[in-house]
Amino acid sequence: MAEPLLSGLNLRKAYERTAALDAASLRLAAGEIVAVTGRSGSGKSTLMLCLSGVLRPDSGEVVFDGVRVDRLSEAERSRLRRQEFGLVLQFGQLLPELSVGDNVALPLLLDARPRRDARAAARTWIERFGVDHLEGARPGELSGGEAQRVALARALVSGPRVVFADEPTGALDTVGAQQVLELVVDTVRREGTSVVLVTHDNTVAAFADREVVLADGRTQADDAGPGAR
Numbered sequence: 001m002a003e004p005l006l007s008g009l010n011l012r013k014a015y016e017r018t019a020a021l022d023a024a025s026l027r028l029a030a031g032e033i034v035a036v037t038g039r040s041g042s043g044k045s046t047l048m049l050c051l052s053g054v055l056r057p058d059s060g061e062v063v064f065d066g067v068r069v070d071r072l073s074e075a076e077r078s079r080l081r082r083q084e085f086g087l088v089l090q091f092g093q094l095l096p097e098l099s100v101g102d103n104v105a106l107p108l109l110l111d112a113r114p115r116r117d118a119r120a121a122a123r124t125w126i127e128r129f130g131v132d133h134l135e136g137a138r139p140g141e142l143s144g145g146e147a148q149r150v151a152l153a154r155a156l157v158s159g160p161r162v163v164f165a166d167e168p169t170g171a172l173d174t175v176g177a178q179q180v181l182e183l184v185v186d187t188v189r190r191e192g193t194s195v196v197l198v199t200h201d202n203t204v205a206a207f208a209d210r211e212v213v214l215a216d217g218r219t220q221a222d223d224a225g226p227g228a229r
């Protein structure tokens with residue numbers, strides 16, 4: 001098996017008294033789409049947050065492209081996320097005071113790309129996700145489904161190597177979710193991007209190459225590697 005691009009091994013994470021992760025592992029190959037499924041409260045979001053360097057696990061290791069992410073400082077993890085990852089989180093990731101156009105352009109602006117280029121790239125993604133009529137709107141004026149389209153555009157705009165998406169289509173109707181997922185899968189297949197897709201919805205998980213099931217913070221051992229179908 002080729003070296004995984006990203007791996008989380010034996011991850012444990014507790015919030016005060018709740019053990020959210022208890023020996024969870026996931027290996028993600030370059031270009032692979034993995035769905036993380038499991039019941040509500042099984043630790044899916046926490047696993048995604050540990051893998052993407054938002055949270056530091058209490059124990060276990062997270063390795064991205066040979067780098068121990070769990071050993072990086074907050075600032076280094078933040079830079080890694082900005083440069084290599086695209087994140088679609090469940091709650092509140094759009095900045096309310098910025099327009100849709102600026103929200104989508106933000107990862108490029110933070111990376112010191114000229115404003116004109118950043119806005120042009122953002123516009124391309126906003127159009128692809130069918131929300132170009134909302135470019136000047138503020139997040140507070142969007143429906144849940146529109147906000148999810150904008151969040152996906154923002155996650156893809158910088159050409160990330162890994163996209164982490166937590167229930168990215170939960171606010172869309174079935175047809176809308178299907179369209180958006182087809183667009184995301186087309187894009188990541190073309191670019192060779194890897195995806196960690198957190199969902200409790202089987203029709204969403206069906207877009208992935210492989211499914212990793214979490215139960216009480218644990219992954220099933222034989223689900224943890226590329227090729228383990």
Ligand SMILES: Nc1ncnc2c1ncn2[C@@H]1O[C@H](COP(=O)(O)OP(=O)(O)OP(=O)(O)O)[C@@H](O)[C@H]1O
Binds near residue numbers: 018042045047200
């Ligand atoms: N910030 C937090 N503080 C305290 N407990 C938390 C926090 N976040 C999650 N938990 C708890 O950790 C456990 C795992 O939560 P997590 O959100 O990872 O599960 P999930 O599988 O993503 O759930 P859902 O499908 O409902 O989003 C749950 O028992 C949850 O109540």
